[in-house]
Ligand SMILES: NC(=O)C1=CN([C@@H]2O[C@H](COP(=O)(O)OP(=O)(O)OC[C@H]3O[C@@H](n4cnc5c(N)ncnc54)[C@H](O)[C@@H]3O)[C@@H](O)[C@H]2O)C=CC1
């Protein structure tokens with residue numbers, strides 16, 4: 017992409033998270049930052065939750081002069097590979113692994129959040145008041161923030177916690193495939209309040225101190241309406257809009273469609289993980305593809321019903337069928353995802369899925385197990401468990417209150 021116009025400042029991009037998907041997305045944005053150095057600062061920061069790693073003698077990265085466990089960040093910056101969470105994939109040299117979250121985010125105008133959902137709110141609290149007030153975010157997290165009281169989108173929780181606008185990215189994107197540059201599609205949802213489109217004209221008067229009070233569109237089922245002071249992006253930066261997000265995320269092997277439906281993109285990404293667990297169990301039973309297709313059919317219906325019931329006013333139902341974040345993600349997750357794989361192994365080995373997660377994933381985290389429990393606590397409080405029989409069955413099987421063999425009769429009721 018060529019120059020975006022007469023802007024004097026470049027966007028600085030930071031990725032918060034460095035797991036399997038966190039690192040794959042960081043690779044993508046670092047590649048694009050390097051290729052679009054008129055718009056983006058070349059160096060991309062990636063915050064790493066620091067830990068020690070050992071490099072075995074049989075590894076190509078073994079260095080006899082360095083003995084014992086090493087910091088993961090030091091290893092990533094030395095060998096340009098995340099040997100723990102994305103082994104075997106070379107990372108661009110302009111991607112910098114940073115163990116300090118405050119340092120990693122302090123100058124960023126675009127923050128990409130990519131962590132297992134259980135860690136995101138605590139992580140955001142660590143950087144409250146320490147980011148640029150006019151930064152914008154994209155959440156790649158597949159989960160929803162659910163409590164007995166209500167369901168809210170992580171993009172909105174991040175936005176509220178940090179006082180910024182945050183969109184969402186989700187799609188049929190098994191990280192190991194994307195990182196190896198096998199073609200896939202994704203959906204980015206970005207629909208900031210009108211002030212950002214006004215900021216698209218560099219002629220406008222505005223300074224970094226301009227503050228607009230913006231009422232965020234309410235998508236929280238608890239009924240809470242939040243007002244967030246959203247600061248306009250200074251006009252010497254290229255506007256953060258659909259075009260620039262495409263420039264940042266689209267690769268020849270990673271095709272991006274940018275839409276406005278943040279709720280639809282987020283909800284489908286979260287709920288498909290619950291369905292993928294059921295699909296894995298059914299496959300583990302040796303019941304075959306027809307059975308798995310039945311679980312996926314019912315699961316998709318429940319995803320759509322959930323979105324309609326709790327986010328009806330704001331969601332675009334077409335997202336579930338027309339965007340990568342919908343049915344395409346459901347299909348890939350029920351074939352090659354970790355939730356599916358661990359659930360399948362748990363039936364085959366007659367072992368709890370948490371034990372399989374521990375033994376098979378080397379620190380990566382399942383999202384479907386936690387989401388199933390969180391969604392159930394909300395549905396139970398609403399008296400709606402029976403309206404979502406597959407989600408309820410997944411919860412009950414996880415809790416040992418039902419058996420996988422009961423799924424067919426339970427979801428038919
Ligand atoms: N892996 C995949 O294929 C895809 C994952 N996603 C979604 O992306 C999100 C992030 O997933 P992954 O990057 O795959 O993570 P992951 O499953 O690889 O999780 C490991 C990450 O969690 C971090 N971590 C562990 N304890 C932590 C703590 N206390 N605080 C902060 N971080 C901690 C680890 O340092 C590591 O970076 C999830 O919501 C997932 O559903 C989305 C698309 C594809």
Ligand SMILES: O=C(CO)COP(=O)(O)O
Nearest residue numbers: 187188189190353354355
């Ligand atoms: O979201 C994914 C693919 O789009 C990956 O799903 P898993 O977390 O089950 O691997």
